[in-house]
Amino acid sequence: MRDGKTRVLVIGPTPPPHHGVAAFTRDLLAQAHDPRFELLHLDTSDRRDASNTGKWDATNLRLGFANLAELAGRCLKSGIDLVYVPISQNVPAFLRDALFILESRLLWSKVVLHLHGGYFRNVYDHPSVAPDGQERAGPLDPLFRGTARTALNAAAAVIVLGNRFRPIFKGLVPDERIHVVENGVPDPGAWDLRQSAPPPDLSGARGGSGQDGTLLYMSTLTRTKGIVDLIHAIAMLKTVRPNVRLKVAGTWSDEAAQAEARALIERERLQDNVLFCGTVEGPEKAAFLSSGDIFCLPTRYPYEGQPLVLLEAMAAGLPVLATDHGVIAETVLDGVTGRLLARDAPTERLAAALERMLSDPKTLLDWGARGRNRYLERYALSLCHQRLFEVFQSAVRKT
Numbered sequence: 001m002r003d004g005k006t007r008v009l010v011i012g013p014t015p016p017p018h019h020g021v022a023a024f025t026r027d028l029l030a031q032a033h034d035p036r037f038e039l040l041h042l043d044t045s046d047r048r049d050a051s052n053t054g055k056w057d058a059t060n061l062r063l064g065f066a067n068l069a070e071l072a073g074r075c076l077k078s079g080i081d082l083v084y085v086p087i088s089q090n091v092p093a094f095l096r097d098a099l100f101i102l103e104s105r106l107l108w109s110k111v112v113l114h115l116h117g118g119y120f121r122n123v124y125d126h127p128s129v130a131p132d133g134q135e136r137a138g139p140l141d142p143l144f145r146g147t148a149r150t151a152l153n154a155a156a157a158v159i160v161l162g163n164r165f166r167p168i169f170k171g172l173v174p175d176e177r178i179h180v181v182e183n184g185v186p187d188p189g190a191w192d193l194r195q196s197a198p199p200p201d202l203s204g205a206r207g208g209s210g211q212d213g214t215l216l217y218m219s220t221l222t223r224t225k226g227i228v229d230l231i232h233a234i235a236m237l238k239t240v241r242p243n244v245r246l247k248v249a250g251t252w253s254d255e256a257a258q259a260e261a262r263a264l265i266e267r268e269r270l271q272d273n274v275l276f277c278g279t280v281e282g283p284e285k286a287a288f289l290s291s292g293d294i295f296c297l298p299t300r301y302p303y304e305g306q307p308l309v310l311l312e313a314m315a316a317g318l319p320v321l322a323t324d325h326g327v328i329a330e331t332v333l334d335g336v337t338g339r340l341l342a343r344d345a346p347t348e349r350l351a352a353a354l355e356r357m358l359s360d361p362k363t364l365l366d367w368g369a370r371g372r373n374r375y376l377e378r379y380a381l382s383l384c385h386q387r388l389f390e391v392f393q394s395a396v397r398k399t
Contacts, residue, residue, distance in 0.1 A: 184384025
C-alpha cells in the first residue's frame with residue numbers, strides 16, 4: 001500500500017480482438033476511479049482472433065509463461081496488495097489462471113476472481129467434455145479438479161454476474177466469499193440520437209408507407225451467437241415484410257457459419273435485407289444503435305454470461321429480443337424491456353416473435369424507454385465499478 005492507496009494489479013486482455021472480457025478490462029482501466037485504489041495492469045492480450053482462446057499452442061504457452069514471470073516481478077518490485085483475475089472457462093486457460101492465483105498468494109497478495117460467464121461449473125464437473133459434447137481423453141481430470149479447488153480456495157472473493165450464477169461455486173467457495181457484481185457499460189450516446197428521430201413507421205407490410213422495420217445485431221459473428229438463425233428469420237419475415245432489414249455489426253470468427261450465411265443470403269435473395277457494417281466504435285456505434293427498432297441476440301453461446309451489447313442496447317433505448325441464457329433473464333425483463341425466447345427455440349419461433357414485436361410500435365417505444373431507465377438505475381458503468389471496488393475493499397479487509 002502506497003500513499004494510503006491499495007495497489008490492485010488487474011490481469012486481463014484489452015481489445016483487439018473485441019470480446020466482453022477485453023472490453024470490461026479496457027473500461028475498468030480507463031474509467032474506474034476510487035481514491036482508495038490504484039489500478040495497475042498486467043496485459044494478457046493475444047492479438048490474434050478470439051478463436052485461439054484456450055488452445056494448447058506454442059503462442060499461448062509462451063504468453064502464459066511470460067505473464068507469470070511478469071506477475072512475479074510486479075508483486076516483488078511494486079508491492080501489489082490485491083490481484084484481480086478474470087477466470088477462464090476452459091481447461092488450458094483456467095490452469096494458467098490457477099497459476100496466477102497461487103503465485104499471487106505465495107507472494108502475499110490477496111486475490112479477487114471474476115467469472116464473466118456461466119460455463120465454469122461444466123468445466124469443473126466434466127473437464128474432458130468439450131462444449132460441443134465431444135469427449136476428449138481425460139486421465140488427469142482429478143488433478144484438474146484438485147488444482148481448481150486449491151486455487152479457488154485461495155481467493156478472498158469470487159465475483160459472478162447474477163444470482164443465477166451463485167450455485168456455480170457451490171461446494172467450491174464459501175457462500176460469504178461469493179459476490180454478485182452486474183456488468184456495466186459506458187453510455188454509447190445513442191439515446192439522444194434516437195430521441196431526435198421520428199417514431200418508427202412499421203406499417204409498410206399492411207399497406208402503409210413504412211420500411212417494415214430495422215433489426216440490429218452486434219456481437220461476434222458465430223453460429224452460437226445466433227447470427228445464422230437471425231438471417232434465417234429474416235428470410236421468413238421477408239414474406240410479410242419485404243423491406244425488413246437486418247444490420248449486423250461485428251466480425252466473423254466462424255468460417256463455416258460465414259459460408260452458410262453467405263449461401264443463405266444468396267439463395268433467399270436477401271442482399272438488400274441484410275447489411276454487414278463491420279466493427280463499430282465511438283460515434284459509429286452510437287449511429288448504429290440509433291438506426292434500428294429492435295436489438296436481437298438469439299444466443300446459445302456456451303460460455304454466455306451477461307452480454308455487454310445488451311446493456312448498450314438498453315442504454316440506447318432499444319427493445320431487446322434475446323434468449324433466456326446466462327443471466328440474460330435477470331437483465332432483459334420479458335414483457336417489460338423486451339422479449340425472451342428459450343435458448344433452443346426454433347427459427348420459426350424467432351421469426352414469429354419478431355413479427356409480433358414489429359406489429360406493435362407503441363409497445364416497442366415503451367419497452368425501449370423502460371430499458372433506458374433500467375440501464376441508468378443498474379448498468380451504468382460507474383455503478384458497476386462502485387460495486388467492484390466494494391468487493392475489493394472487503395477482500396483487502398479479510399485476514
